[in-house]
Amino acid sequence: xxxxxxxxxxxxxxxxxxxxxxxxxxxxxxxxxxxxxxxxxxxxxxxxxxxxxxxxxxxxxxxxxxxxxxxxxxxxxxxxxxxxxxxxxxxxxxxxxxxxxxxxxxxxxxxxxxxxxxxxxxxxxxxxxxxxxxxxxxxxxxxxxxxxxxxxxxxxxxxxxxxxxxxxxxxxxxxxxxxxxxxxxxxxxxxxxxxxxxxxxxxxxxxxxxxxxxxxxxxxxxxxxxxxxxxxxxxxxxxxxxxxxxxxxxxxxxxxxxxxxxxxxxxxxxxxxxxxxxxxxxxxxxxxxxxxxxxxxxxxxxxxxxxxxxxxxxxxxxxxxxxxxxxxxxxxxxxxxxxxxxxxxxxxxxxxxxxxxxxxxxxxxxxxxxxxxxxxxxxxxxxxxxxxxxxxxxxxxxxxxxxxxxxxxxxxxx
Amino acid sequence: xxxxxxxxxxxxxxxxxxxxxxxxxxxxxxxxxxxxxxxxxxxxxxxxxxxxxxxxxxxxxxxxxxxxxxxxxxxxxxxxxxxxxxxxxxxxxxxxxxxxxxxxxxxxxxxxxxxxxxxxxxxxxxxxxxxxxxxxxxxxxxxxxxxxxxxxxxxxxxxxxxxxxxxxxxxxxxxxxxxxxxxxxxxxxxxxxxxxxxxxxxxxxxxxxxxxxxxxxxxxxxxxxxxxxxxxxxxxxxxxxxxxxxxxxxxxxxxxxxxxxxxxxxxxxxxxxxxxxxxxxxxxxxxxxxxxxxxxxxxxxxxxxxxxxxxxxxxxxxxxxxxxxxxxxxxxxxxxxxxxxxxxxxxxxxxxxxxxxxxxxxxxxxxxxxxxxxxxxxxxxxxxxxxxxxxxxxxxxxxxxxxxxxxxxxxxxx
Numbered sequence: 001x002x003x004x005x006x007x008x009x010x011x012x013x014x015x016x017x018x019x020x021x022x023x024x025x026x027x028x029x030x031x032x033x034x035x036x037x038x039x040x041x042x043x044x045x046x047x048x049x050x051x052x053x054x055x056x057x058x059x060x061x062x063x064x065x066x067x068x069x070x071x072x073x074x075x076x077x078x079x080x081x082x083x084x085x086x087x088x089x090x091x092x093x094x095x096x097x098x099x100x101x102x103x104x105x106x107x108x109x110x111x112x113x114x115x116x117x118x119x120x121x122x123x124x125x126x127x128x129x130x131x132x133x134x135x136x137x138x139x140x141x142x143x144x145x146x147x148x149x150x151x152x153x154x155x156x157x158x159x160x161x162x163x164x165x166x167x168x169x170x171x172x173x174x175x176x177x178x179x180x181x182x183x184x185x186x187x188x189x190x191x192x193x194x195x196x197x198x199x200x201x202x203x204x205x206x207x208x209x210x211x212x213x214x215x216x217x218x219x220x221x222x223x224x225x226x227x228x229x230x231x232x233x234x235x236x237x238x239x240x241x242x243x244x245x246x247x248x249x250x251x252x253x254x255x256x257x258x259x260x261x262x263x264x265x266x267x268x269x270x271x272x273x274x275x276x277x278x279x280x281x282x283x284x285x286x287x288x289x290x291x292x293x294x295x296x297x298x299x300x301x302x303x304x305x306x307x308x309x310x311x312x313x314x315x316x317x318x319x320x321x322x323x324x325x326x327x328x329x330x331x332x333x334x335x336x337x338x339x340x341x342x343x344x345x346x347x348x349x350x351x352x353x354x355x356x357x358x359x360x361x362x363x364x365x366x367x368x369x370x371x372x373x374x375x376x377x378x379x380x381x382x383x384x385x386x387x388x389x390x391x392x393x394x395x396x397x398x399x400x401x402x403x404x405x406x407x408x409x410x411x412x413x414x
Numbered sequence: 415x416x417x418x419x420x421x422x423x424x425x426x427x428x429x430x431x432x433x434x435x436x437x438x439x440x441x442x443x444x445x446x447x448x449x450x451x452x453x454x455x456x457x458x459x460x461x462x463x464x465x466x467x468x469x470x471x472x473x474x475x476x477x478x479x480x481x482x483x484x485x486x487x488x489x490x491x492x493x494x495x496x497x498x499x500x501x502x503x504x505x506x507x508x509x510x511x512x513x514x515x516x517x518x519x520x521x522x523x524x525x526x527x528x529x530x531x532x533x534x535x536x537x538x539x540x541x542x543x544x545x546x547x548x549x550x551x552x553x554x555x556x557x558x559x560x561x562x563x564x565x566x567x568x569x570x571x572x573x574x575x576x577x578x579x580x581x582x583x584x585x586x587x588x589x590x591x592x593x594x595x596x597x598x599x600x601x602x603x604x605x606x607x608x609x610x611x612x613x614x615x616x617x618x619x620x621x622x623x624x625x626x627x628x629x630x631x632x633x634x635x636x637x638x639x640x641x642x643x644x645x646x647x648x649x650x651x652x653x654x655x656x657x658x659x660x661x662x663x664x665x666x667x668x669x670x671x672x673x674x675x676x677x678x679x680x681x682x683x684x685x686x687x688x689x690x691x692x693x694x695x696x697x698x699x700x701x702x703x704x705x706x707x708x709x710x711x712x713x714x715x716x717x718x719x720x721x722x723x724x725x726x727x728x729x730x731x732x733x734x735x736x737x738x739x740x741x742x743x744x745x746x747x748x749x750x751x752x753x754x755x756x757x758x759x760x761x762x763x764x765x766x767x768x769x770x771x772x773x774x775x776x777x778x779x780x781x782x783x784x785x786x787x788x789x790x791x792x793x794x795x796x797x798x799x800x801x802x803x804x805x806x807x808x809x810x811x812x813x814x815x816x817x818x819x820x821x822x823x824x825x826x827x828x
Contacts, residue, residue: 015745019769092768098790104779106789111771113801192625196801211606217631217802238824245826331429353819354506355433357525365518365822374827375520375818376512387527387610388631389803392818404789404806405767408779410652412659413788 003187006142006175007194010115013172014140018112022089024167025135032128032163033081039159040074046155047124054148066122067149077128080379084132087378090396091138094405104411108402112138114196116399117188118381119144119210121202124152130199131160131174133381137399142195144177144185146202154178189214199394201382219384219394223309224254224337226367229326229352231343232263236270238364239342240277245366246340248281252311254383255338255360255370259306260317261326264290267319271295275317283313290319306333323348327355334358336385338370359385359392417601420556420589421608424529427586428554432526436503438581439549446542446577447495453573454488460569461538468562480536481563491542494793498546501792504810505552508819518825522816526552528610530813531602532795533558533624535616538566544613545574545588547795551813556609558591558599560616568592603628613808615796633798633808637723638668638751640781643740643766645757646677650684652778653756654691659780660754662695666725668797669752669774669784673720674731675740678704681733685709689731697727704733720747737762741769748772750799752784773799773806 001009017025036043047069054064090110097107116139118130127143134141145153157176164171177184189198192215199219200210207220228246230239246257262270267290275285275295286301295317305316306329320326330339340362341352349363360370370393372380377395384390390398415423431439450457461483468478504524511521530553532544541557548555559567571590578585591598603612606629613633614624621634642660644653660671676684681704689699689709700715701708709731719730720743734740744753754776755766763777774784784807786794791809798804804812 015771018771100788100790104783109767111801211629215625215628217800235824241824241826249827349821353523357429357432357817360818360820362820363822365820365825366827368827369518369820369822369825370818371827374514375820376514386631387525387815389815391815401801401803401805403771404774404784406774406776406779406783406789407763408777408783410649410655411779411783412655413663413780413782413785 003184004191004194006177007115007188007191009172010140010142010175011194013170014112014114016170017135017140017173018091018114018138020138020169022091024169025089025138026085028135028163028167028169029081029085029132031166032132032159033078035159035163036074036077036081036128043069043074043152043155046151049151050124050149059148063122063148067124067152069124069152073125077125080125080129081132083379084136084396087136087396089136090400095402102411103409105407107405109405110397110400111403113399113401115140115142115194117142117144117195117198117216119185119198119200119202119206121146121206122149124149124156126201127153127156127160129379130381133379133396133399135173137396139399140173142175142177142188147180150178186213189216192216199381217388219386219388219390221254221337221383221385223335224256224383225258225307225309225333225335226255226338226340227259227261227330227334228257228340228342228367229261229320229323229330230263230266230270231323231341231345231348232265233344233348234266234270234342235344236273239270240274242340242342242364242366243274244277244281246368247278247283247315248313249366249368251313253368254309255367256311257367258308258310258316259329259333260315261320261329262291262317263323263326264319264321267291267294271317278315281313283315286314286316288318291317294319309335323351327352330356330358336387337383338362338367340365340367357387359383417598418605420591421529421602421605423586424554424556424589425608427584428526428528430584431549431554431587432505432528432552434552434583436505438583439503439552440499441581442549442577442583443495443499443546445580446546446573447492449573449577450488450491450495450542457483457488457566457569460565463565464538464563473562477536477562481538481566483538483566487539491539494539494543495546497793498550498810501550501810503550504814509816516825517823519821521819523819524811524814525817527813527815529554529556529608531556531558531609531612531630533599533612533614533616533620535560535620536563538563538570540615541567541570541574543793544795547793547810547813549587551810553813554587556589556591556602561594564592600627603630606630613795631803633800633802633804635668635751635797635799637749638670638797639672639721639723639747639749640669640752641673641675641744641748642671642754642756642781643675643734643737643744644677644680644684645737645755645759645762646679647758647762648680648684648756649758650687653684654688656754656756656778656780657688658691658695660782661692661697661729662727663780663782665727667782668723669781670725671781672722672724672730673743673747674729675734675743676705676731677737677740678733678735681705681708685731692729695727697729700728700730702732705731708733723749737765741766744770744772750801751797752776752781754779754781771801773797
């Protein structure tokens with residue numbers, strides 16, 4: 001199908017799914033969950049083709065791991081569908097109503113955005129997650145997965161179509177882009193008349209390329225260079241726990257800490273025990289000049305280290321003179337993703353919350369908590385670092401927009 | 415200054431204005447209002463240069479009118495500044511706080527978007543309105559007015575710089591693009607690293623060109639093809655008033671009614687008196703086949719009429735079989751701007767509110783009410799028909815975004 005035809009078909013179907021009752025949407029999701037279980041053998045078989053091709057092509061082991069569908073991934077996909085079923089339908093929710101002096105009752109009502117184009121890499125389960133969230137929020141979805149997962153995505157999409165058919169929802173509300181030609185994607189990204197939003201999920205190269213070619217608004221998440229500032233009034237045992245969790249609990253994630261900032265006045269007392277614990281967890285350390293004077297046998301951090309998203313068991317440490325320097329460091333090297341302060345001081349806690357403009361700013365808690373489930377939004381479509389529409393984890397609400405509604409009794413413009 | 419330099423300077427200043435106290439921002443606005451009064455002679459003189467150049471170039475009278483700064487425009491600019499001073503500062507507002515099972519208190523706090531690029535045509539007072547709204551909402555602004563208003567915009571911008579200087583806010587928080595070269599604008603539109611949002615205000619050609627060249631998200635308002643559906647249960651006197659107001663109170667505005675839809679079962683009784691009143695107000699009518707049978711001596715509407723934004727005392731009328739046909743018509747020909755129903759029926763009122771996805775949907779009130787002041791948002795930056803971030807009038811809140819904040823006591827990710 002030509003890009004324009006596909007986008008037109010999606011736009012045309014947008015009002016169908018926008019007004020599909022919650023019950024029917026949930027039934028489609030439950031049917032999909034069941035089909036994933038029933039057709040497990042088929043999914044594993046199709047996935048095997050992708051895995052073998054990837055091995056043949058010599059892809060890195062970590063990439064092949066992300067590609068793999070096994071019992072656990074099957075189970076996780078089913079669980080993520082159930083989670084979405086259990087979330088409240090945001091469509092039609094009236095967010096607020098106020099009364100004007102002329103008696104007009106004005107409010108805001110949530111409606112779907114329309115057609116959402118999700119572009120992602122490797123993990124084929126994103127096919128299921130993105131579809132579930134778009135369906136529940138009343139949006140039409142166009143899915144484009146990585147070509148290395150072509151067989152897996154095609155198989156999963158077959159089940160989506162089957163589930164929609166079972167409950168009588170038009171299959172036009174979900175589309176899979178099954179072409180390898182990049183120019184096809186670039187053509188779709190020009191169709192702002194039909195597509196309302198693009199959400200790319202993947203590496204920086206993918207994101208830059210999407211932004212460069214798109215006429216449609218893009219919600220993106222470039223990288224997570226996350227900081228924790230341990231203030232002089234910090235409770236040390238709490239700081240040890242929070243920093244260790246933020247760095248080592250799952251270092252390959254975007255909300256893991258990459259740089260630790262420590263107030264000068266406590267550095268001498270705090271760093272020896274902190275770094276001992278980090279090392280014990282296998283974290284390789286790099287430090288500023290002051291840090292390497294306190295902690296022996298670690299590398300001196302270079303300028304580029306402060307910009308680095310290691311996504312690994314590596315941490316850079318910097319001793320800062322005061323809070324001003326900590327905030328200035330985050331402003332210079334941060335990525336608006338997730339930053340935290342550990343402090344016992346009321347004023348500093350609030351100043352940090354106000355002045356650091358990251359998608360999540362925490363006091364006395366781990367940066368790893370920046371996640372839709374952890375924050376109570378339920379399933380998410382990724383974490384946006386775009387300061388527009390949705391900043392932070394994108395749950396169901398973030399896939400809607402509000403329109404104004406007004407209840408009148410003949411009100412006119414004077 | 416090169417485009418990149420200008421955008422970098424703006425980005426650098428963004429955190430200054432993001433954290434400027436409300437009081438200081440209000441002082442700058444009040445100083446600006448006073449300067450506009452004190453330097454009136456200067457403004458009128460500079461404006462006269464633009465008017466004379468426009469007359470010499472043979473610009474249409476209506477365009478020259480929009481260009482003109484007179485006593486009334488001076489007064490309106492001062493009033494609009496006072497309005498913004500009186501609005502609550504949205505920055506730092508905590509919108510919502512909720513508690514997670516682990517005791518973490520999670521909330522959302524409003525922060526400025528960052529750097530906003532406002533591109534507008536003709537009316538030089540937009541310089542003042544756009545600056546005021548961006549300043550109060552803590553955003554850095556880059557202003558680009560129409561070149562036909564070059565002298566006027568430059569003069570107004572001089573006063574902005576002077577007001578900022580008086581209260582000690584860096585002049586880098588506001589920039590005027592004072593070049594005629596279009597490629598300069600296109601270069602700015604590529605700098606998504608430094609500019610967060612583009613708001614074009616003007617004709618369709620300007621908007622399409624901005625969208626085509628921008629890598630930065632654009633909030634746009636294409637056109638307002640607004641409808642009123644008079645249902646069979648409508649109160650006729652109310653419908654007469656609402657329709658007349660929507661069409662004739664100020665026909666050149668985007669929220670004026672362009673097409674009247676009438677339920678078949680009342681067309682015979684409703685249309686004669688309605689059209690008599692419209693004609694009396696100077697409205698030229700065009701009707702569908704059924705309409706021209708009921709109302710004599712009016713033109714038959716052509717297919718293109720249903721797409722038309724007349725912005726004039728012209729109205730197309732269509733008799734529809736039922737509500738389905740009315741909603742289908744709005745879906746086909748509407749522009750997601752403003753649509754209303756006049757009805758006495760509870761179910762139909764709610765169905766219309768739910769199913770018509772325009773930026774404002776009204777029951778028993780005039781489409782002319784789609785305006786920041788009328789809806790209670792205060793001053794506005796225009797009406798967005800983009801279903802993302804801000805849909806409808808863009809007031810101060812719409813120039814902000816929320817970040818997540820979390821108050822913890824050592825919470826970790828399990």
